[in-house]
Amino acid sequence: QKEVEQDPGPLSVPEGAIVSLNCTYSNSAFQYFMWYRQYSRKGPELLMYTYSSGNKEDGRFTAQVDKSSKYISLFIRDSQPSDSATYLCAMRANSGGYQKVTFGTGTKLQVIP
């Protein structure tokens, strides 16, 4: 079983829809959670970063962490065609020394105009 599970999609939504992207994980030591966005033929870029449980909002994007369920989500409001990309979740523990990050496999999102 993978430490981090992410539905690969593809997920197709009409422009303006609310999008929900999710990851589940098995390692209860994970405390830092990240979402990266990767456009076609580009490297991933950091979109959101949260620590422990709760919500974090940045414009149209909201990251949510539920540590009790080992479940994280990224919500995109008023989705735009420019949001079409692959979204990768990533997470790490808070142990001492070097901090390894574990990535999900990514969910491909297409926003239809």
Next chain:
Amino acid sequence: EAQVTQNPRYLITVTGKKLTVTCSQNMNHEYMSWYRQDPGLGLRQIYYSMNVEVTDKGDVPEGYKVSRKEKRNFPLILESPSPNQTSLYFCASSASRGLDTQYFGPGTRLTVL
């Protein structure tokens, strides 16, 4: 402009022919990593470096070598490439030990025949 550059962007080679993929960052970051990205497997770390002359294995180091002689450069070396090393490779750098904000290069698509 802050960036991570990789060269070449595309490479087709044959089994056993040594190759080097270069990576350079202009942000004075201490931490650098190499990842490979494969469908269904996501991003997996090959090697990482915490500073000049300090490198260590990631999750999938077999068949790869790295060196960090200068802070800005972190080349990936495949001494005897094999077809199972056909993949999309990303170099990344980070200022923090936690690697929460990693800056990724544009990727190198390698095909080994």
